Amino acid sequence: MDEQITGITGTRVAFCGTGNMGEAVLAGALASGVAPGDVVATVRRDGRAGELEARYGVRTTTDNAAAVADARVVVVGVKPKDVAAMLASIGPALAPGAVVVSVAAGLPLRFFEERLPAGTAVVRAMPNTPAQVGAGVTAIVGGSAASDEDLALVEGILSGSGLVVRVAEKDMDAVGALAGSGPAYVFYVVDAMAEAGVLLGLTRDVARTLAVQTVLGAGRLLDETGEHPVTLRERVSSPGGTTVAALRRLDDRGVRAAFLDALEAARDRARELAAELG
Ligand SMILES: NC(=O)C1=CN([C@@H]2O[C@H](COP(=O)(O)OP(=O)(O)OC[C@H]3O[C@@H](n4cnc5c(N)ncnc54)[C@H](O)[C@@H]3O)[C@@H](O)[C@H]2O)C=CC1
Ligand SMILES: O=C(O)[C@@H]1CCC=N1
Numbered sequence: 001m002d003e004q005i006t007g008i009t010g011t012r013v014a015f016c017g018t019g020n021m022g023e024a025v026l027a028g029a030l031a032s033g034v035a036p037g038d039v040v041a042t043v044r045r046d047g048r049a050g051e052l053e054a055r056y057g058v059r060t061t062t063d064n065a066a067a068v069a070d071a072r073v074v075v076v077g078v079k080p081k082d083v084a085a086m087l088a089s090i091g092p093a094l095a096p097g098a099v100v101v102s103v104a105a106g107l108p109l110r111f112f113e114e115r116l117p118a119g120t121a122v123v124r125a126m127p128n129t130p131a132q133v134g135a136g137v138t139a140i141v142g143g144s145a146a147s148d149e150d151l152a153l154v155e156g157i158l159s160g161s162g163l164v165v166r167v168a169e170k171d172m173d174a175v176g177a178l179a180g181s182g183p184a185y186v187f188y189v190v191d192a193m194a195e196a197g198v199l200l201g202l203t204r205d206v207a208r209t210l211a212v213q214t215v216l217g218a219g220r221l222l223d224e225t226g227e228h229p230v231t232l233r234e235r236v237s238s239p240g241g242t243t244v245a246a247l248r249r250l251d252d253r254g255v256r257a258a259f260l261d262a263l264e265a266a267r268d269r270a271r272e273l274a275a276e277l278g
Contacts, residue, residue, distance in 0.1 A: 105176050
């Protein structure tokens with residue numbers, strides 16, 4: 001850990017495009033030990049610049065090329081459709097030895113390597129928005145020019161966002177479908193559970209509190225016991241009781257099958273994005 005923090009201290013990081021995901025990764029980078037004074041975040045509007053400066057004490061600019069000029073790590077946080085233009089702006093300005101980190105859904109390492117100066121180190125990452133509160137999970141994979149040291153540095157910076165796992169590039173679209181998009185599925189379920197509570201007569205406040213705390217508690221129970229979800233589900237389901245009555249309805253409505261379809265759709269959309277933009 002000391003070694004990791006030593007590596008991170010003094011590391012200059014540029015965030016090129018600092019929207020929802022860029023901001024969450026930025027918050028994690030600061031939590032990992034990157035100093036606010038070593039961070040520059042690029043934006044397109046003044047209002048956004050003010051927000052980021054006030055929240056994190058980082059510098060902001062609209063000039064992407066200037067932002068990367070002395071950065072050791074450059075996080076490209078724009079939408080997939082805007083990545084090519086961003087790489088054209090920053091490529092010629094990258095500092096020697098800089099590592100470019102992509103969080104873009106779908107776009108392969110090759111997309112970056114073909115558009116950046118030969119030999120640029122690239123790391124493809126798939127984070128998720130709970131990074132904002134240090135509870136994210138990010139998968140990473142390094143490109144052909146990324147050294148072990150580059151990967152370790154990026155891993156250290158991302159570890160302030162939560163867990164970091166290394167995967168093969170062929171698995172990145174599956175990771176995105178499960179964990180990148182995953183928080184949205186959970187928010188959807190929480191909203192549906194809270195709405196159901198309101199249907200049963202609870203106030204909105206109480207229903208929301210119960211739904212949020214139930215998801216939080218179930219997540220912690222899974223994590224802290226390491227038990228299989230089926231075992232934990234069975235412990236809630238008394239024979240002839242209320243839970244099996246509810247779970248049967250979820251099965252009748254095809255909720256499990258819907259999740260399988262949903263993740264396939266997310267994976268397929270990532271592939272489409274790569275094909276459309278590549
Ligand atoms: N939102 C999420 O949960 C996740 C998003 N991602 C990836 O993160 C990337 C960004 O997604 P979001 O943060 O959701 O989008 P977003 O729209 O919130 O953020 C993109 C930001 O880039 C800025 N931007 C665009 N062009 C710019 C330029 N030339 N200079 C400076 N800033 C510029 C936009 O103003 C915007 O604030 C995408 O590639 C997406 O695939 C990956 C994992 C999860
Ligand atoms: O919806 C998207 O395309 C991005 C990538 C993963 C989560 N959000």
